[in-house]
Amino acid sequence: MVQTLRKPEIINIARREGKVTVDGLVDHFGVTAQTIRRDLTELADSGQLERVHGGAILPSTTANIGYDDRRELHQPSKVDIARECVKHIPNDCSLFLNIGTTTEAVANELSGHSGLLVVTNNLNIAMILSGNPEIDVVVTGGNLRRSDGGLVGSLTQDSISQFRFDFAVIGCSALHPGGDILDFDIREVGVSKTIIQRSDQVFLAADCSKFERKAPARIASLADVDMFFTDGNPPAPCAAFCAENTTRIISVGAA
Known part of the structure; x- marks a missing residue:
């Protein structure tokens, strides 16, 4: 899956599960850990996710998950x-x-x-x-x-x-x-x-x-x-x- 399609799916997984992990996304997308880390870094840089050890979470501090x-x-x-x-x-x-x-x-x-x-x-x-x-x-x-x-x-x-x-x-x-x-x-x-x-x-x-x-x-x-x-x-x-x-x-x- 190309990056432009992969990133929205990563956000959807984070909203559904509260967190994404590098290992879980590697298995989900069938790409390398380096690729996933780059995706997460870019999503964090744009404010869409917050990096944590081993993955990322939604950045909101004012609204709870559904x-x-x-x-x-x-x-x-x-x-x-x-x-x-x-x-x-x-x-x-x-x-x-x-x-x-x-x-x-x-x-x-x-x-x-x-x-x-x-x-x-x-x-x-x-x-x-x-x-x-x-x-x-x-x-x-x-x-x-x-x-x-x-x-x-x-x-x-x-x-x-x-x-x-x-x-x-x-x-x-x-x-x-x-x-x-x-x-x-x-x-x-x-x-x-x-x-x-x-x-x-x-x-x-x-x-x-x-x-x-x-x-x-x-x-x-x-x-x-x-x-x-x-x-x-x-x-x-x-x-x-x-x-x-x-x-x-x-x-x-x-x-």
Whole structure:
């Protein structure tokens, strides 16, 4: 495939998968690694991609990937993270699950639990749990974000403030190696801050690709999290930060 046709396809793959790798594009196009690296460099120079180790990502720091695409990103890792996370959630407790495709994976893995009160601002999670008679589900009020079924805004925060949760599982859009938990929607950030304040134990569920992304709004610090469930090994600065702040990293599939 000629370069003029290859470049748009590379962008489409990045939009669909959140990231492209040199090895993956070599296999996809049947060209040399040198050719792909040149393509990625040119796309980065034009501002269409941002180079990262081994590949490239979309450069936007102000807009998230579409919900349907996010659901497909790193799905096996999300399932592994969710299965490990629910091992640390007992029966007969109160739990908050917020907006996100990884927290939706957690909801799917709660089928064996009983005696739970689950509060959520995620309509997808409410539907996932609706068929389980062993779990009581409360949906917060708020402004509906049609793009992903999330409820956000001051009404959502007011609803959450009526509770005290034993556990909360939150997701995020990006992670800074220095320990900041980041998102795109400032309304969702306010909701997440309230969730953290109203929960005795906070679990963050996020795969390591979040370290390769950027988002502008700060939710909190990993120091505010009790357990960080992820895949692989977080960057060294993040691991050191968590160790200093007694945040436990539980990594599935880490070397």
